[in-house]
Amino acid sequence: MNMTKWLGAVLLSVLLLVTAACANTGTQENTQSEKENVSNETKEKNKAVETGNKSLSNIKVLATGGTIAGSSNSDTDTTGYKSGSLGIDKVIASVPQLKDIANVTGEQVVNVGSENVDNALLLKLAKRVNELLKDDQVDGIVITHGTDTLEETAYFLHLVVKSDKPVVVVGSMRPASAISADGPLNLYHAVKIASTKEAKGKGVMVTLNDRIASARFITKTNTTTTDAFKSLEHGYIGEVAGEVVSFYNEPIRKHTSESEFDVSNIKELPQVDILYGYQNDQKYLYDAAVKAGAKGIVVAAAGNGTMSTEAIKGAADAVKKDVVLVRSSRTGNGIVTHEKTDDEHHFVSSDSLNPQKARILLMLALTKTKDPVKVQRYYEQY
Numbered sequence: 001m002n003m004t005k006w007l008g009a010v011l012l013s014v015l016l017l018v019t020a021a022c023a024n025t026g027t028q029e030n031t032q033s034e035k036e037n038v039s040n041e042t043k044e045k046n047k048a049v050e051t052g053n054k055s056l057s058n059i060k061v062l063a064t065g066g067t068i069a070g071s072s073n074s075d076t077d078t079t080g081y082k083s084g085s086l087g088i089d090k091v092i093a094s095v096p097q098l099k100d101i102a103n104v105t106g107e108q109v110v111n112v113g114s115e116n117v118d119n120a121l122l123l124k125l126a127k128r129v130n131e132l133l134k135d136d137q138v139d140g141i142v143i144t145h146g147t148d149t150l151e152e153t154a155y156f157l158h159l160v161v162k163s164d165k166p167v168v169v170v171g172s173m174r175p176a177s178a179i180s181a182d183g184p185l186n187l188y189h190a191v192k193i194a195s196t197k198e199a200k201g202k203g204v205m206v207t208l209n210d211r212i213a214s215a216r217f218i219t220k221t222n223t224t225t226t227d228a229f230k231s232l233e234h235g236y237i238g239e240v241a242g243e244v245v246s247f248y249n250e251p252i253r254k255h256t257s258e259s260e261f262d263v264s265n266i267k268e269l270p271q272v273d274i275l276y277g278y279q280n281d282q283k284y285l286y287d288a289a290v291k292a293g294a295k296g297i298v299v300a301a302a303g304n305g306t307m308s309t310e311a312i313k314g315a316a317d318a319v320k321k322d323v324v325l326v327r328s329s330r331t332g333n334g335i336v337t338h339e340k341t342d343d344e345h346h347f348v349s350s351d352s353l354n355p356q357k358a359r360i361l362l363m364l365a366l367t368k369t370k371d372p373v374k375v376q377r378y379y380e381q382y
């Protein structure tokens with residue numbers, strides 16, 4: 001090897017060694033930063049809320065799925081999409097304007113269509129909401145939810161949340177992937193409402209389509225239209241117009257901090273079923289529900305809660321077997337009044353609660369008593 005070749009070989013080896021050393025350091029640095037990322041992520045998750053801008057409220061968004069997190073390959077598909085397919089981070093990121101009105105942090109509780117929300121999930125959600133609201137850093141909570149059973153979850157929380165801080169349940173009728181999706185603005189409104197001082201003490205609220213409703217009165221009245229949610233006989237409690245949140249009414253029935261229902265130590269809610277009333281309905285439906293272990297039955301009866309002779313026979317037998325029976329109405333509107341049939345058979349009437357909300361109240365009532373007189377009182381107070 002001549003001198004030039006030898007020098008060339010030495011230089012090449014030095015170069016290779018330096019490159020290898022650099023690459024090695026790079027790997028170590030990556031590993032280090034990956035570790036940091038992981039621990040930051042964990043920290044992020046454990047943090048209840050983002051508290052970045054001190055002049056803004058800290059709002060936690062608990063996500064449960066539904067059409068607001070729904071997506072389809074076609075932007076005109078507003079019925080065949082898959083609900084609960086986007087994660088909360090994507091849903092929040094689709095509304096960058098949220099940063100201007102609140103410090104928003106998301107948490108995925110579950111990602112399902114609300115037809116699959118069950119009692120176990122209701123309990124899990126209520127416990128998480130109560131845990132978060134105890135934190136001084138949390139000013140309010142928004143819950144994203146499918147619209148099909150949204151009113152049931154909202155009413156359940158209305159009865160078991162132990163705080164005056166605002167809780168707003170929001171959904172959308174069109175999936176996130178649709179032209180003119182209603183979810184982003186509904187979510188913006190929900191965060192806006194939850195950050196508004198006047199929203200305190202109003203119980204659990206529901207917002208869609210610019211309206212603010214009490215969980216006690218709101219119901220879904222249409223299968224597909226964007227104005228599906230109505231607060232029929234008793235009206236809305238407020239409205240969002242542009243950037244302005246205005247309140248006009250307050251729910252006066254007992255709720256949240258005033259409610260005597262407490263699920264903090266409850267592991268399972270009693271089974272309550274809804275039976276529909278119709279011409280030629282049969283006693284065996286009641287017998288089957290009792291046999292299957294129902295502790296309560298709500299009847300979605302006709303008109304002012306009227307039941308056929310057969311249905312009354314089935315219901316009266318159920319009551320003799322310690323089942324609490326509540327008459328509600330399939331009309332979807334109005335009060336079911338307490339009548340002689342109730343006294344005669346120890347039935348309960350549902351006041352103005354529709355069957356699905358009467359079921360929620362009955363489950364909670366049964367955590368306290370089986371006495372129909374006491375249960376009736378709950379329907380008059382809540």
Ligand code: ASP
Pocket residue numbers: 065066067068083112113114115145146147148149171172173
């Ligand atoms: N099936 C959907 C759900 O309730 C409908 C919706 O969110 O609008 O989750």
